[in-house]
Amino acid sequence: MSEEAAIRAEMEQTQQQALTALQTVQNEAELLAWRNAHLGRTAPVMLFFSRLPQFPKELRPQIGQAANQVKLTLEAAYEARRQELQASSLQQRLSSERVDVTLPGRRLPLGHLHPSTQILAEICAIFGEMGFQVYRSPEVESDENNFELLNIPAHHPARDMWDTFHTTRPGVVLRTHTSPGQIRAMRQMAPNPLRVILPGMTYRYEQTNASHESQFNQVELLAIGQNITFGDLQGTLTDFARRMFGAEVHVRLRPSYFPFTEPSAEIDIECFLCGGKGCTVCKGGGWLEIGGCGMVHPVVLRNGGYDPARFTGFAAGLGPERIAMLKYRISDIRYFFGGDLRFLEQF
Amino acid sequence: MKIPLSWLKDYIDLNLPLLEIARLLTNAGMEVEEITLIGLPNPYEQDATLRREYKVSGLSWDADKIVVAQIDEVQPHPNADRLVLCRLHDGQQEHLVLTGAPNLFPYKGQGPLPKPLKVAYAKEGARIYDGHQPGQVLTTLKRAKIRGVESYSMVCSEKELGISEEHEGILFLEEDAPTGTPLVDYLGDAVFEINILPNMIRNACVLGVARELAALTGQPLRKPQPRPQYSGESLAGAVSLEISDPTLNPRFLLGLVRGVSIGPSPAWVQRRLRLAGMRPINNVVDATNYVMLALGEPLHAFDYDVLVRRAGGKAPVIRTRAATPGEKLTTLDGQEHTLESYTILVCDEAGPLSLAGVMGGLESEVTPETRTVLLEAASWNYVNVRRTTTALHISSEAGYRFGRGVHPALAHPALEWGLENIVAWSGGEIAQGILDQYPNPPHDPLVRISETDVQRLLGLHLPAAQIAALLERLEFTCQVHGDCVEAQTPPHRLDIGEGLTGIADLIEEIARMIGYDQIPFRRLSDTLPEMRPLPHLALEETVRQVLARQGMQELISYRLTSTEREARLIGEQPEQAYIRLKNPLTPERSVMRRSLLSSVLEALEKNARLRNRIACFEIGPVFWPVEGQQLPDEPQQLALALFGQRLPSTWNHNNNEAFDFYDLKGVLEGVFEALHIAVRFVPAQRTGFHPGQCAELYAEETCLGVMGALHPETQARFDLPNTPPVLAAELSLAALLAHTTTRRETRPVPIYPPVLEDLAIVVEEELPGERVEAVIRQAGGALLSDVRLFDVFRSQALGSGKKSLAYRLTYQSMDSTLTDAEAAKIRQRIIRRLEQELGAKLRS
Structure with a gap:
């Protein structure tokens, strides 16, 4: 396997792992942790960029592009998941806040003229x-x-x-x-x-x-x-x-x-x-x-x-x-x- | 007044439907309150589309099932002594009818009667009233077996037919009643119950109503023309007459009938009297009542022989005069009356005989033994009659009419008709000649009314000739001169005045005759008057609205109370004078209230048992007599009270805090804010209030009123529990009004942000919060835009006798954004002044 193929496979795997992990994220805290793990400074995808100099000059643009692609994919997945979670948590809140509209209202005493x-x-x-x-x-x-x-x-x-x-x-x-x-x-x-x-x-x-x-x-x-x-x-x-x-x-x-x-x-x-x-x-x-x-x-x-x-x-x-x-x-x-x-x- | 249709028809031809007659009468001011049917069909049942304008009651007789029948023989009942069997013919066939009527028993077992008895016969299925039940209960005749004899029909009593309450025996009809005719055709009738207005006493008789109907319909009126036969021994020497005061007794007539025999009146007379609402007495008394009901002139019959006896066998002298105070007379109802000088008496030389125009005396009344009747027709001063009936609580038909004024001209035809009826119904002979003294005839006004007068008051142009024609229908004698009519009042009415009053009277007659609904409607087009400012009303309206918005319920209480009830507020009988009633309905409502708060607390007391939250107020006058002033002052006050739970509890929130002093103060502050009045609350001691929770309210130097918690003893007097407290206030609206202004300045809205800051200080417990705030505001100056107390705190750490007050201060400049340094400078100034002037310490 060429060096390039190996790094591409590694990138593929990193992306797959991150996306799989994202599927299990259920709340905002987990989402934040996921973001730190997969898009943070030390996340695997970021390490690809720091490893770029190890590759031959002529390969660097393609590998760099590929790494960027992974990053963009993860960011998009993150955003999608964030919105999903937000929607479901709003949904949850709304359903937990349901009231019985038929119960009596709370009234301020009303005065009446004779x-x-x-x-x-x-x-x-x-x-x-x-x-x-x-x-x-x-x-x-x-x-x-x-x-x-x-x-x-x-x-x-x-x-x-x-x-x-x-x-x-x-x-x-x-x-x-x-x-x-x-x-x-x-x-x-x-x-x-x-x-x-x-x-x-x-x-x-x-x-x-x-x-x-x-x-x-x-x-x-x-x-x-x-x-x-x-x-x-x-x-x-x-x-x-x-x-x-x-x-x-x-x-x-x-x-x-x-x-x-x-x-x-x-x-x-x-x-x-x-x-x-x-x-x-x-x-x-x-x-x-x-x-x-x-x-x-x-x-x-x-x-x-x-x-x-x-x-x-x-x-x-x-x-x-x-x-x-x-x-x-x-x-x-x-x-x-x-x-x-x-x-x-x-x- | 009950007017039978059949009687009306004696004087006028009326072929109008019942409802049309009722409408004519009502629209002419003789309101028909009820039409009672005596057999006639019910117009509303005949035509369901008719608008139901009149109350119609009574019984309609089915023409097929209730007929005139003749009893040809009264046979004993085989099995019952108290029943008889009538052999009766109803015009079609013969029936054997079972009855227990006592007035048939005299005919029992006499075989075929020479003169058949005419009766009202009800067949199977007829609807009549149940004679055995009280009141009028409808029942339908059904086939039944009574003591072995089959019964399917009956002969009826007056009660069963709805003619009267009479159920002693069956109704006998006149001998000439045509057998087989439906009873409704022979006897069917209707009675109009008419509300007679005080100025229409002339119409409290059948002829009066007939006269109005004649005028309204254009039908001729047939006035009764009595023609008594004066055939007996002369009246001269039999009686003499003296009127001592013609203003009391303008006219007096006497006639004499010798040889009467007292007994019941003819059946038709009795029936008419009953229909008109009077009880038949005997043929002489009925004769007088009949004339009164027909003509409107009450008559009185004396037993002449009693008068002769009282005169010691000589000819009696009849004298009319005012009563001597303390004089006594027993009237024919058995009541002894002690009289005052306003009562007019008819006397003989032995003393009073009757209360003139009101009621006869017991001694000289007509009895079954009476043989000679002296008949009186007279005219009396209505004021004296009214004072007598009112003071002695006598309600009589004569007093009712004479107390409203009966024209003296009626006395003569009434006397003649009375004499004629007495002879016709009781036998005897009328003495030749009558005594008629008429010293004070009334002046029947001649009124000049012009087309302009009618135009000016009714907004309607009527030509003089038409005005005259309308009035002539009511028997005015009219002459037309150009656009003016001279109308001579007919001699049967006393309600027409002179001059401008007379014109107004005639205009009412014209309007009645043409119908009010014929006068065209207009909108006011006259000059508008100058508008007056009404600040007191605006103030009341604002106060009402502000209080209602704050959840307070408005009350309007009885203004009549008792001093004992008002004493509960202060715990002792008030010393001030009250407006006191001479004729209270009950002792509990015998004076006009002096205290509005007392009224409000009474309402609170009443409601406190039913609910745990009360917030109410009243605006209204109190009544304060003023020395040397005929009428009291009636200042408008405001009183309010709070009691119980501050807010109602709900299913998810339990509010158990009770109203306290500051709730009431807050409500009042709301009122003052709405009125833009600056008010100070000054600690005060007022009887009835809690000594530590009571304030007088001042606007500048004027005391507006008082507010506070009621003293626990006051609460006890109002039958309220010790806690929670009642918070109450009473204020003068006049004092409030004096301090409201119509002009004030509005602050611009700042465009720069405020600086907010909290300041907590520790001061002596006794120091009023108001002083602290005043110092803060003074020291803060123009840049301190708001000071709001948000906490009052006491603790051991602060030390006893100390309290901490925490304020939120708002600094605000209209020209720039304040810097922290600027705010700190003001703050330092405030703290310094608080320390120096009030000994306050900054709380850290």
């Missing part, structure tokens, strides 16, 4: 866009503001409509509706045009049950100007109902009686649960009563400081809890202020 707050905010926002600004007024009120100035004199039959909590102070009551705020707002703004929304707590001397509370919120709407008609009232309430309950909802104003408005009406909306076909919520009637409204009575306008011969206005009252009960199918009004977190956390 349902009345949410509904009130929604109502105020809708009317806010129509130019109605919130006006607050006291909950402990004078009989004068709560009744007299609203065209409800003492012993008037209309007083039957409000069972009243009286305080031990003469002439001081817990307001039975947000309407006394009308008088306060009018007296502050007259004779300028007025558009306000009066939200707040009201009180009734009433035994409580699933549908009656002695304390509940109201939202009252009041617009006064020189060009305000019953048609505006219908339009405003219709726009509101469509925003609040859905674009297709029908609104019906049904004649009614309130001492502080005339003409007066109950506000009915088509039952949004059954679409007016009749269900348990609308009690088969297809309509849901959500409040009362009317054109401000001339006596009330005058009491508020507006000349009823020049000014007209409308007022409407809505019950946020009533609306929440309808929207969220709440069966008992006493939940609202009973403070049970099991109820409140659902909103």
Whole structure:
């Protein structure tokens, strides 16, 4: 065997041994050790280069090339194996990190706003866009503001409509509706045009049950100007109902009686649960009563400081809890202020 | 108010479907709450596609299975004494029908009856109500053998037919009832239950509802025309009348019927009264009630002989007057009442006879022995009647109507009709002449209304002639002058005002008549008012949102509480004044709260039994009476409370750390950060709070409120365990608002890297951390951009009374990258100042 053939066979063997060894490499540490052993400074393939001077000059280029070829082959094999190992170790990690996605999540406690707050905010926002600004007024009120100035004199039959909590102070009551705020707002703004929304707590001397509370919120709407008609009232309430309950909802104003408005009406909306076909919520009637409204009575306008011969206005009252009960199918009004977190956390 | 359809038809021709009548009434302000069927078919069952707008109840009689029949003979039952067999003809064939009706027993064993008895006969398969069960339970007639006799049909009671609760005996029909006719054709009816509005008391009668329907449909109204025969001995000298105060009693009429015999009213009268919701009493009382239900004017019948006896045999003098305070009267329901001066009395010379407009007296009421009836029709001041019914808790049909105002003009036709009915149903003769004193007729307003008025309020142009036509349908007398209508109020209503009020009243009538749905919808186009800034609302909204984001649940509590409940917070009865109710529903809710925290703690107490983690808050007013001020101050407050586990435990992580002082402080700091308010926490002693864990909150020199852990004794008073602690705070929103600003400066984001460094020092235990931080910041100057405490450490090595505080300092220049040397210089300055001013030692 020539010298050249011998060295080539040796190279072949070195390469074979290294590649075989690479096959058994299973992790990064072994890979590093393999690299030191087979591609390091003292690795057999490197020794070929240092042995080059031992060969005749004319053979050196071929042997050098052959050695380089072995080195390149091993380097390529190394790189391939490295990637293989990386891929499999990533694969292993990923499969070991698998979770049961159906187990419950770890939650930060979430705070909730009270349902009345949410509904009130929604109502105020809708009317806010129509130019109605919130006006607050006291909950402990004078009989004068709560009744007299609203065209409800003492012993008037209309007083039957409000069972009243009286305080031990003469002439001081817990307001039975947000309407006394009308008088306060009018007296502050007259004779300028007025558009306000009066939200707040009201009180009734009433035994409580699933549908009656002695304390509940109201939202009252009041617009006064020189060009305000019953048609505006219908339009405003219709726009509101469509925003609040859905674009297709029908609104019906049904004649009614309130001492502080005339003409007066109950506000009915088509039952949004059954679409007016009749269900348990609308009690088969297809309509849901959500409040009362009317054109401000001339006596009330005058009491508020507006000349009823020049000014007209409308007022409407809505019950946020009533609306929440309808929207969220709440069966008992006493939940609202009973403070049970099991109820409140659902909103 | 219950209005039977058959009765309505006495006054108006109505060929409209039931649902259409209900719709007309409802849309005109007479809301139909329920339609009770008395035999008529159910419109919703006839047409399933109909929109269900009204509650329909009651029984529909099958035309084939429930018919008019005649009983020709009542035979004894071979095996049972308490049953009889009726030989009955239903128009097609004869049946033997078994029954136990007691009102057939008088006819038992008399052989063929000379006048057959007309009855309601239900055949096999008919659906009726079970007469033996309470309430209305549907049942279907089935073939059965009772005591050896086969039974497959029955004669019915009113209860079984759903006419009334009456089940004492079977229903007898009029003699002329046509045998074989379906009962529904002969007797079928429906009752409209109408919600009468307070200003529509004129419609709390059949004629009133008929009048509205006439106006709405254009049908003519047939008013009852009573024509009593005044044929008896004259009234003159039999009774005299004195009205002492015409403002209390504008009108009083009397008529007299001699020779009545008291007994039951005719069957049809009794049936009508029952349908209208009244119990038949006797033929005289029923006559008065019938007129009241038909016309709306309550009448009262006295036993005249009792009055004569009270007058010592002389002609009684009837006098109406205000009661003397303390005066007593026993009403016909047996109740004795002590009266006040606002009650109006009908008296004779011996004393009070009846509560005028409310209820008759026991002594002079009509009894089975009554022979002579003195009939009263009067008019009363509604305010006095209302005060009386309210104060004495009397609920009567008369009080209901007079308390809302009945026009005095109604008294005359009502009296005449009452007299006519009494004679028709009880016999006797009406005395010639009636007494009618009418010292105070009401002024029926004449209202001038123009096309412009209608346009201005309804946004609708109606020609004057049309306005007049609409009002005339409601019996207004109208004259048109150009674009103006002069409308004279008809003499049956008191709800129309004068001037501008009158115009508003008429506009409502016009709107009702044309239908609200015919008024065109518009969007507001009037001038927008000036917009007001509402910073208090924005503040509340921010606070709510920030707290909810931090996991806090919002509450809204009852504002009514008791002083005892509020006392639990401080451990003693509060000294301050409360807004106190005169008529609380319960003692537990008798005052308006002064403390919002008390409300929140009550909610916490309630929930603590159910869960181990509570974080909640409330924003709302408290009520603080102010000396010399009619109404209390109602400042808006914020209260919050934390209790129990800081974080909920999960399946793979057990969080058992409890909320502590710094959790609450952190929540509050979050609020202040959102509002951009600098707040100091100053150690404080407040009743109800832990003396070592309580702080007052200051923005500049204003105290915003208090926060801290509750005193263990406070927790005990709220029925909470000793641990974990409740952390609670109450703040004034007004004080917060006063310190918020709408303008502030935003720092630019640095472009050079910061230098971070930790600094641990040892100080005296008593030294507040706030002072240390203040010194660090001062010494650090502008280049020290952040100071953050990250550890507090105590150990034996440090020595007792010492603590180590470790801070992370951030040095940052906006102009350049700081060098280590520059940072070291600042650090040295900080350490020096800490050593000099606070005696701090650098911890190595």
